[in-house]
Amino acid sequence: MRYYYAPMEGITDATFRRLHAKYFPGVDRYFMPFLSPTIHRTLTHREARELPRADSVDFVAVPQLLGKNVEDMLWAIGVCADQGYDEVNINLGCPSGTVVSKGKGSGMLSDIFALDAFLDAIYAKAVLPVSLKTRIGVNDSENWEKILEIYRDYPVKELTVHPRIRKAFYKGDCDMAAFARAVEGSPFPVCYNGNVTSIADAESIAAQFPAVESVMIGRGLVADPGMLAGGTDRDTLKAFLNELSDTYCRVFESKRNAIYRMKDNWHYLIGLFEGSEKLWKEMRKSTDYDRFMAIANEIIETLPMRDHPEIIW
Ligand SMILES: Cc1cc2nc3c(=O)[nH]c(=O)nc-3n(C[C@H](O)[C@H](O)[C@H](O)COP(=O)(O)O)c2cc1C
Structure with a gap:
């Protein structure tokens, strides 16, 4: 099993990642909290600090982008390539009201034709492999099959599924049947994310879904930073x-x-x-x-x- 540290805006910033990796080994990839490119095509001082050169640290980190404007996103993918990264992740899951009201994050799942056109343009021109992090819907998961069909038309590097709808934010049970549908017959690797708070939880995912080779953990790792390093002392x-x-x-x-x-x-x-x-x-x-x-x-x-x-x- 490969373990990924979930992106957490306000917690897993560049400082946090560097020190977590120093004290608690065991994370295979750290996904960065999202960067939102704008039409200004520059990084603020803070954004530049949060996107250090990939080779300035001795662990693997993956930048995450949030946005719906193809040109701005392609520009940001180019910046990530210039900084030496080998993958970017696109956020299709953020449930925040201010993000969703602009049709970004999980808001992108509400118009599947626009989602398809967006991914078509991104995958046609991206200079780096692109992975996706998604929820299973906005107000319900009725379109989940259709959303999966769209993803399956593209060379998705890896699909991380947080099997909740936007409305659930981070609460309640994850929809394991919806996750199972993402795994069945998937042409690309699928990573599980949601409510994993111990190695035993991750092993249970592996037992239920033998095809799944990666688990992404957020809150559980903040709560128990040494979880993957034999415990927190x-x-x-x-x-x-x-x-x-x-x-x-x-x-x-x-x-x-x-x-x-x-x-x-x-x-x-x-x-x-x-x-x-x-x-x-x-x-x-x-x-x-x-x-x-x-x-x-x-x-x-x-x-x-x-x-x-x-x-x-
Ligand atoms: C405070 C906070 C900030 C988050 N920031 C991001 C983010 O920047 N990008 C993203 O894709 N997900 C973000 N998430 C969602 C997490 O990456 C993860 O999908 C979610 O917490 C469920 O996983 P968990 O149960 O292991 O925590 C955030 C979650 C929380 C609680």
């Missing part, structure tokens, strides 16, 4: 989080912004610790960097750790 977690916070202070030039970013991590991580309610409440309220770090260290050093994180999201 206190010392490694402490070193990882300390270096992550320090680096964010430097990159953002703001301790306040570093705290925001670390709180987004702790939202998932807190489930690793028993009896953490009081300290977690204090941490959430904290706006002082030194106090925030002291609480984080108190949690890591003193609270009993679970073998698997409690799923609290």
